[in-house]
Amino acid sequence: MDAIRWEGNTLYLLDQTKLPVTEVWLPYTDYRPVADAIRTMVVRGAPAIGVAAAYAYCLAALAGEGLDEAKETLAASRPTAVNLFWALERMERKAKECGGAAEPLIAEAKAIHAEDVAMCRAMGAHGAAVVPEHARILTHCNAGALATGGYGTALGVIRAAHEAGKVNMVYCDETRPLLQGARLTAYELVSDHIPATLIADNMAASLMAKGKIDLAVVGCDRMAANGDFANKIGTYSVAVNAHYHGIPFYVALPCSTIDLSLADGSGIPIEERDRDEVRTLYGTRTAPESVEVCNPAFDVTPHSLVTGIITEKGVIYPPFQENLQKLFG
Ligand SMILES: CSC[C@H]1O[C@H](OP(=O)(O)O)[C@H](O)[C@@H]1O
Numbered sequence: 001m002d003a004i005r006w007e008g009n010t011l012y013l014l015d016q017t018k019l020p021v022t023e024v025w026l027p028y029t030d031y032r033p034v035a036d037a038i039r040t041m042v043v044r045g046a047p048a049i050g051v052a053a054a055y056a057y058c059l060a061a062l063a064g065e066g067l068d069e070a071k072e073t074l075a076a077s078r079p080t081a082v083n084l085f086w087a088l089e090r091m092e093r094k095a096k097e098c099g100g101a102a103e104p105l106i107a108e109a110k111a112i113h114a115e116d117v118a119m120c121r122a123m124g125a126h127g128a129a130v131v132p133e134h135a136r137i138l139t140h141c142n143a144g145a146l147a148t149g150g151y152g153t154a155l156g157v158i159r160a161a162h163e164a165g166k167v168n169m170v171y172c173d174e175t176r177p178l179l180q181g182a183r184l185t186a187y188e189l190v191s192d193h194i195p196a197t198l199i200a201d202n203m204a205a206s207l208m209a210k211g212k213i214d215l216a217v218v219g220c221d222r223m224a225a226n227g228d229f230a231n232k233i234g235t236y237s238v239a240v241n242a243h244y245h246g247i248p249f250y251v252a253l254p255c256s257t258i259d260l261s262l263a264d265g266s267g268i269p270i271e272e273r274d275r276d277e278v279r280t281l282y283g284t285r286t287a288p289e290s291v292e293v294c295n296p297a298f299d300v301t302p303h304s305l306v307t308g309i310i311t312e313k314g315v316i317y318p319p320f321q322e323n324l325q326k327l328f329g
Contacts, residue, residue, distance in 0.1 A: 001145040002189060004042060004051050006110065009062055011055040013043045016146055022189040031056040031296030035172025038084070040075035041178065046221045046257055047116045050083030053305030057091040061102040064144065065233035067095050079269040080298050081221040082229055082259045087112055099257020119254040119312035123139040125258070127217065127252055127310040134168040135161060135214045138242075138259045139202060141175045141232035142184035143252065145218025152285045153252040154219045155188060157310055164196045170194060171213065175232060176278045177295065201234050208245040216242045217310070220253035227303030228322030233296055239305040251301075252310040255327055265300035273297050 005012040009026040015293045017040065018024045026042065028034050034056035037043050043052045046129055053074045058094070060070035071088050078084060091108060098104035131137070137158060146153030149157065161167050175181035182198055189196035199207065207213050216238055223229040229251055242249040262268060275293035280286060287293075309316040 001191060002150045003048055003146045004055070004113065004149065006055050006106070007189060009311070010105075011052070011059060014146070015036055016044060016184060017042055019146070019183050028056070029059060030235045031060045032073060032283050034059070035073050035077040038074070043179070043209075045142065046081035046083040046219070047120075047148040047153070047254060048146070049078065049081055049100070049117055050087035050282070051109070051113045051149045053077075053084050054087045054091050054112045054279045057088065058102060058106045058109050061095070061100055062104045067092070067100055078271055081257075082258050083254075084146045086256045089228070097122070099170045101176045103196075109168075113149045117151055117256065120148050120151035120153055122312040123153055123252050123310055124151065124156035124160030124256065126312070126314050127158035127250065128164050128166065128309060130215075130248070130250065130310070130315060131157065131161040131164075131166045132214055133166055135166050135172065136169045136212055137167065138171045138173070138207070138216040138238065140173045140181065140201075140216075140235050140238050142180040143175060143186070144185055144188040146184050146188060147219060153254065155185065157217050157250070157252050158189075158194065159192065162192070167194060170196045171199055171204070171207060172196055173204060173234065173238070174198060174287060175234060176201055180232065201237075204238055205241040208241055208247055213245075213247055215248045215250065217252055220251050220257050221249070221298055222268050223253060223258045223309070223324075224262040224264050225258075225260045225321060225324060226269060227262045227298055227306055227309060227318075228268075229303075229306075229323060230265065230268040230270065230298045230300050230316040233299050236301045239301045243305045248307040249305060250308050250310055251306055254312055258327070260325070260328065265302065268298075268300055270296040270299070
């Protein structure tokens with residue numbers, strides 16, 4: 001399963017706002033609508049928006065347009081996932097090296113894409129080792145093939161554990177307000193014949209209290225140097241409830257999601273999204289039009305609630321500040 005393709009100097013994005021009902025691939029030959037696609041979550045997920053932005057940068061080069069302006073436009077699409085900025089800075093370095101020539105830039109974007117899939121598979125292998133036999137796993141939002149270049153981070157761990165015969169059940173939070181869990185994670189798990197049970201977000205704690213959950217694993221949009229991390233809103237609740245119930249809580253991410261420039265999670269920019277994402281559900285109004293709304297797309301989980309950090313280089317345990325730094329030599 002994938003969400004991003006590059007064919008014939010055209011970027012194709014699977015429109016994730018239409019899943020799971022219809023699979024619609026949208027073509028892009030201009031970088032500007034790709035920025036809109038990131039903003040409107042046609043493509044979403046930290047690594048996936050980095051890969052999409054890298055290809056969009058190539059579209060600007062192919063059109064002979066200003067690469068600085070392209071980078072600025074793409075970087076302004078969403079503020080939290082550091083992979084977006086990491087990918088654009090890597091493309092800018094390549095552009096300086098090759099004088100902005102399209103072909104080397106396309107090769108670089110393809111390398112970013114392929115490396116992301118490889119990192120997800122490595123993460124999956126490392127993560128599967130911490131999953132117990134007959135595991136009943138809770139996950140939140142979508143950190144799967146649709147959120148990455150392919151295979152997934154948290155879902156990559158689940159895929160690898162399933163391949164090792166270790167998965168009894170995956171409980172996926174529907175993940176309000178945009179239902180990435182219901183629409184995307186359940187779609188991925190059902191497509192891969194991995195046992196899945198969809199739950200409303202507010203059911204997770206009672207499942208833990210009943211002893212139904214053995215481990216939780218989630219994705220990440222940005223991690224600070226001390227291991228505090230931002231992920232989809234509701235992740236903090238999962239972490240607090242897992243901690244209370246003594247359930248191992250893991251976060252899976254590529255090293256490109258770690259932002260060592262931030263000492264702790266207080267510096268992570270949290271995207272505030274449109275209020276109607278909470279007041280409506282697929283175009284149907286579910287709350288008074290005039291009611292005030294708070295709609296942060298992410299929350300920050302303190303490293304003190306994290307059991308381990310699953311990366312493509314291995315599983316990192318506390319002390320996170322010291323052990324994360326070692327990942328970067
Ligand atoms: C593999 S990172 C996926 C990460 O991104 C999601 O956010 P969004 O759907 O708003 O892009 C969510 O936080 C996932 O954990």
